[in-house]
Each structure stands twice: as structure tokens, then as C-alpha cells.
Amino acid sequence: MxxxxxxxxxxxxxxxxxxxxxxxxxxxxxxxxxxxxxxxxxxxxxxxxxxxxxxxxxxxxxxxxxxxxxxxxxxxxxxxxxxxxxxxxxxxxxxxxxxxxxxxxxxxxxxxxxxxxxxxxxxxxxxxxxxxxxHPTQILADFLTVKENFGKLKDIKFAYVGDGRNNMANSLMLGASKVGMDFKIVAPKKLHPDKNLVEEAKEFAKETGATITITDDVDNGTKGVQVIYTDVWASMGEEDVIPQRIELLEDYRVNMEMINNADDEVIFLHCLPSYHDDDTDMASKYPGIKEVTDEVFESKHSKVFDQAxxxxxxxxxxxxxxxxxxx
Structure with missing residues (x-):
């Protein structure tokens, strides 16, 4: 139609x-x-x-x-x-x-x-x-990538891991609530999204059958999911808080243990750019800044360039x- x-x-x-x-x-x-x-x-x-x-x-x-x-x-x-x-x-x-x-x-x-x-x-x-x-145009690209891999959007089990307050977390939550996904934000409590925006997403979810969950539990939050998504830990303009973010998000780095906890056919997504190896100035300056391991980023699960x-x-x-x- x-x-x-x-x-x-x-x-x-x-x-x-x-x-x-x-x-x-x-x-x-x-x-x-x-x-x-x-x-x-x-x-x-x-x-x-x-x-x-x-x-x-x-x-x-x-x-x-x-x-x-x-x-x-x-x-x-x-x-x-x-x-x-x-x-x-x-x-x-x-x-x-x-x-x-x-x-x-x-x-x-x-x-x-x-x-x-x-x-x-x-x-x-x-x-x-x-x-x-x-960041709505990014979400459309993300959802096209999900559909290409699973043939649908509704009822997809989707986990966003990392900074749960940034524009990507906000937009993914809203988008997921609109298309009927089982969506989780997995983030430390200090980085949980705005409560009013969560409630707004839950209202949209009532119309589509989506579920919205906010948790700080990495194991439960990523168990059996079909999509694991992350973003950099400090957005443009937040460079001064990078050391604190690294300390706060160390346990939320996407690694193969997290991938193995998910569905066998899980895909990894990232809006890019990503700190996944040592070949950037930022990673050289802050070695702990990597939000995803290079092993995951370069694995068969990674669809980041299809997504791009x-x-x-x-x-x-x-x-x-x-x-x-x-x-």
C-alpha cells in the first residue's frame, strides 16, 4: 500500500x-x-x-x-x-x-x-x-538491515547496549515501539533514558504490541536477542567525559561472550563510526574507549557495512x- x-x-x-x-x-x-x-x-x-x-x-x-x-x-x-x-x-x-x-x-x-x-x-x-x-534516517537504515536479515520487523528481539540516553537509544526505542519490536535498552542506571520518553514509547507500544524494557543487567538484557546494537560511548561534544564513560561502561562493551548469549543468528549493528581497534587517534589516546571488540566487529555477525x-x-x-x- x-x-x-x-x-x-x-x-x-x-x-x-x-x-x-x-x-x-x-x-x-x-x-x-x-x-x-x-x-x-x-x-x-x-x-x-x-x-x-x-x-x-x-x-x-x-x-x-x-x-x-x-x-x-x-x-x-x-x-x-x-x-x-x-x-x-x-x-x-x-x-x-x-x-x-x-x-x-x-x-x-x-x-x-x-x-x-x-x-x-x-x-x-x-x-x-x-x-x-x-536520528530518524539512521533508524530507517537499521530497520531495513534487520528486515533483510530476518524478513520482518515485528516481534524482533532487539537490544541496544551502552549509553541509553543518546540520540541513537532514543530513536531506536521510538522506532521499535512504532513497528512492534521486543526492545531493550541495556545500560547502567546513570545512563538510562529520560523517563518521559520511555513512557511515550510505551504508549506507542500499546498500539503495535511492542515491549519496551530498560535494564542494567547485561546477561538478561541480551539473552536470546536477535539484534545487538551499540554506539560510541561519548557523542560529539562529550570528549571531556570520556574517562568517566569508560569506567561506567566497561561491562557493556559488546564482545563475543555477549554475542554467544544471544540468538544463534544474532546480528551486530552499529551506526558508525566505531572504536573497535587501535587505528584511530581517539583509541590511541583512550585505549579503553572501544565499545565493541574487533573480534565482534569483523565477525560474521556484523552487518555494519550493509547498514551503512x-x-x-x-x-x-x-x-x-x-x-x-x-x-
């Missing part, structure tokens, strides 16, 4: 129904098959897309740029020093200017209220490429569905 999402923004998955999320996943599968077959319908032909980046990016920038190009659009990168956003010009005014010139706007930055203001005033679809609170590729196909689906000519 197709859904009319034309003109819609994507700021958080709170705003999308189970059916709409599944539609975007299905559309992602179709567009991925098309690309692999060399079929490019140019659903965004003659469209111009603004890509605003306050934070550096590899996957989000690359995915939006390639997705635009594949579908016939022109992507325009606007870095934090390229425009006046919030500096010499209000966000409201910038939104109204860009909305007159572009057919869609991606924003990746810090405050979630910035992307909300852009969406309120731009008059064109605005897509959240990451804020401190939410799926950023492209799911971002393409979001843009085609909300700003394209065909859907």
Missing part, C-alpha cells in the same frame, strides 16, 4: 505511523533493487536540495549527496561557515529564504529545536540528518516519498 507523504518533513519517527514507516522501508527495498539493476527513474529530477551541516559527517553527507544524484536532483552542501544560520540571521529567516530556492532541506546539527524551526518556516520538506535528540550502505537507500526513499514527483 502506498502512502501520500508528499510535503511531509521527517524530524522524528514519533510523527510517523507504523504503516508509514513500513512503507518507507518497502520503498527503500524497491529503490535499492532499482539501483543494483541500473534503473534510475529520476524521481527528483530538476529538484534542488539544501544540505545543512553543523556537525561533520561521512555517511549522512555521502548518502544524501548520492541519493540526490541518483534521482536527478542537485545537492548543495551548506557548512556551518557557509551560511548565517542562527548567527547573523535568524533560523526563521534562513528557513524562509532557503524554502523559496530549494525543494527540500536536510539539517544535521546540535539542537533539535533548530530543525523544528526550519520545518515550521521553510514551506518545503525538512529532514533531520541528526540532532542531539534524534542502507543509509543511502532509506534516505533516498524519504526524499522521493516526500519531495519526489512519482510518490
Amino acid at each position: 502506498a502512502f501520500n507523504l508528499r510535503g511531509r518533513s521527517l524530524l522524528t519517527l514519533k510523527d510517523y505511523t507504523k504503516e508509514e514507516i513500513n512503507f518507507l522501508i518497502d520503498l527503500s527495498e524497491t529503490l535499492k533493487k532499482n539501483k543494483n539493476a541500473g534503473i534510475f527513474p529520476k524521481n527528483l529530477e530538476n529538484k534542488n536540495i539544501a544540505l545543512i551541516f553543523e556537525k561533520p559527517s561521512t555517511r549522512t553527507r555521502a548518502a544524501f549527496t548520492v541519493a540526490c544524484t541518483d534521482e536527478g536532483a542537485h545537492p548543495e552542501y551548506l557548512g556551518k561557515n557557509d551560511i548565517q544560520l542562527g548567527g547573523k540571521e535568524t533560523i526563521k529567516d534562513t528557513a524562509r529564504v532557503l524554502g523559496r530556492m530549494f525543494d527540500g532541506i536536510e539539517f544535521r546539527g546540535f539542537k533539535h529545536e533548530t530543525v523544528e524551526k526550519l520545518a515550521k518556516w521553510a514551506g518545503v520538506p525538512v529532514w533531520n540528518g541528526l540532532t542531539d535528540q534524534y 550502505e542502507n543509509r543511502l537507500h532509506t534516505i533516498k526513499a524519504v526524499m522521493v516519498a516526500t519531495a519526489g514527483k512519482q510518490f
Whole structure:
């Protein structure tokens, strides 16, 4: 079933129904098959897309740029020093200017209220490429990867292990509650998610049959799960707390013991970048910072590069569905 999402923004998955999320996943599968077959319908032909980046990016920038190009659009990168956003010009005014010139706007930055203001005033679809609170385009890629491995999303046993308060934990919990997963956040009590957000997710879960569990028990939290997911222990801007995070999360590092405690067919996911070996400046400076062992990261269970590729196909689906000519 197709859904009319034309003109819609994507700021958080709170705003999308189970059916709409599944539609975007299905559309992602179709567009991925098309690309692999060399079929490019140019659903965004003659469209111009603004890509605003306050934070550096590899996957989000690359995915939006390639997705635009594949579908016939022109992507325009606007870095934090390229425009006046919030500096010499209000966000409201910038939104109204860009909305007159572009057919869609991606924003990746810090405050979630910035992307909300852009969406309120731009008059064109605005897509959240990451804020401190939410990362919805990443979740769509994660869920496409899960579906490719298990053929479904509903009732999947999914454990997020690590910092339970960051944008990935928040977004995965909301997404899982929307599609009916058995979802757990496994984190030390000091890093449990906001209680109000947990209650909000549990309300969504009542409609879909999802279950939401927050626990600090690693063994019980990962027992028999089909997906183990983690993220870095300190997000951008949190470098000063890395030593404390290492001490707090040492027992939550994803290792083969954790993998062996899960389902035999468990997959390991990570939004990347990851500290899994010694070949980064950060790992050299903080040897204990690794949130996953290299053994797990390079194992048959790891689907992180399928997941990274799926950023492209799911971002393409979001843009085609909300700003394209065909859907």
C-alpha cells in the first residue's frame, strides 16, 4: 500500500505511523533493487536540495549527496561557515529564504529545536540528518538491515547496549515501539533514558504490541536477542567525559561472550563510526574507549557495512516519498 507523504518533513519517527514507516522501508527495498539493476527513474529530477551541516559527517553527507544524484536532483552542501544560520540571521529567516530556492532541506546539527524551526518556516520538506535528540534516517537504515536479515520487523528481539540516553537509544526505542519490536535498552542506571520518553514509547507500544524494557543487567538484557546494537560511548561534544564513560561502561562493551548469549543468528549493528581497534587517534589516546571488540566487529555477525550502505537507500526513499514527483 502506498502512502501520500508528499510535503511531509521527517524530524522524528514519533510523527510517523507504523504503516508509514513500513512503507518507507518497502520503498527503500524497491529503490535499492532499482539501483543494483541500473534503473534510475529520476524521481527528483530538476529538484534542488539544501544540505545543512553543523556537525561533520561521512555517511549522512555521502548518502544524501548520492541519493540526490541518483534521482536527478542537485545537492548543495551548506557548512556551518557557509551560511548565517542562527548567527547573523535568524533560523526563521534562513528557513524562509532557503524554502523559496530549494525543494527540500536536510539539517544535521546540535539542537533539535533548530530543525523544528526550519520545518515550521521553510514551506518545503525538512529532514533531520541528526540532532542531539534524534536520528530518524539512521533508524530507517537499521530497520531495513534487520528486515533483510530476518524478513520482518515485528516481534524482533532487539537490544541496544551502552549509553541509553543518546540520540541513537532514543530513536531506536521510538522506532521499535512504532513497528512492534521486543526492545531493550541495556545500560547502567546513570545512563538510562529520560523517563518521559520511555513512557511515550510505551504508549506507542500499546498500539503495535511492542515491549519496551530498560535494564542494567547485561546477561538478561541480551539473552536470546536477535539484534545487538551499540554506539560510541561519548557523542560529539562529550570528549571531556570520556574517562568517566569508560569506567561506567566497561561491562557493556559488546564482545563475543555477549554475542554467544544471544540468538544463534544474532546480528551486530552499529551506526558508525566505531572504536573497535587501535587505528584511530581517539583509541590511541583512550585505549579503553572501544565499545565493541574487533573480534565482534569483523565477525560474521556484523552487518555494519550493509547498514551503512542502507543509509543511502532509506534516505533516498524519504526524499522521493516526500519531495519526489512519482510518490
